[in-house]
Amino acid sequence: MILDATILFQIAGIGIIVAMIHTILKQMGKEEIAHFATLVGFIIVLAIVINGLSDLFQKIKSLFLFQG
Amino acid sequence: MEIVQLVVIGMIASILYLILQEFGAPIGFLIILVSSILIFSVVIKHINGVFQLIHYLGERASIEGMYIETILKIIGIAYITELGSSLTKDAGLSSIATKIELAGKIFILVISIPIITALLEAIINFLPVN
Numbered sequence: 001m002i003l004d005a006t007i008l009f010q011i012a013g014i015g016i017i018v019a020m021i022h023t024i025l026k027q028m029g030k031e032e033i034a035h036f037a038t039l040v041g042f043i044i045v046l047a048i049v050i051n052g053l054s055d056l057f058q059k060i061k062s063l064f065l066f067q068g
Numbered sequence: 069m070e071i072v073q074l075v076v077i078g079m080i081a082s083i084l085y086l087i088l089q090e091f092g093a094p095i096g097f098l099i100i101l102v103s104s105i106l107i108f109s110v111v112i113k114h115i116n117g118v119f120q121l122i123h124y125l126g127e128r129a130s131i132e133g134m135y136i137e138t139i140l141k142i143i144g145i146a147y148i149t150e151l152g153s154s155l156t157k158d159a160g161l162s163s164i165a166t167k168i169e170l171a172g173k174i175f176i177l178v179i180s181i182p183i184i185t186a187l188l189e190a191i192i193n194f195l196p197v198n
Contacts, residue, residue: 005077007106011099012084019091038094045098052105057148059112063119064144 007052011045018042074107100158104151138183142176 018041025034081103088096119140126136149172156165 004106005080007102008077008081008084008099011095011102012088015088015091015095015099018095019088022091042094042098045095049098049101049105052102052109056105056109056112059109060144060148063112063116064140064147 007048011048014041014045070110074110077103077106097159101155104155108147108151135183138179141179145172145175145179148172 018038021037021041022034025031025037081099085096085099088099122136122140126133149168153165153168153172156162156168
């Protein structure tokens, strides 16, 4: 995960695809489903990001002698 | 030359952020978060070496471990606070960012209370108090 820009491209790709789905569903007149699609895409990306964030916080804790 | 890679990662992140801003805002924010995590976790590996040097020097100079530990904790709090406050500021919530910074300052003060007390006691011991 360290020094690996693929995760950035992954997130950008998911974002673009979700935006396209959102636009298509909106054009079809299904606003609620479009919003749900955006929400689900956001949650998927959030799950990826949270892993990295907890990893980083664990590293900071162990490095800076935080007990807990 | 890791710095070149880091700079390139930052540039890629900003380009992707600009592209994503056209479509939807929330995922663009996650791009900022991921790029800061990437850069931070690279930097942290090197900080580890510096801290080992600081520990070694402190041991050689026979400084009490508590003081160095407190300083490292303060640096850690400053790093986390800066990360959080700049992310919040990027999301456009500068008032919350200010509160996060305030919380960081207060926690630093709380952690440094033992050192301040020791300093004050040393000064009081010097003074000829009746």
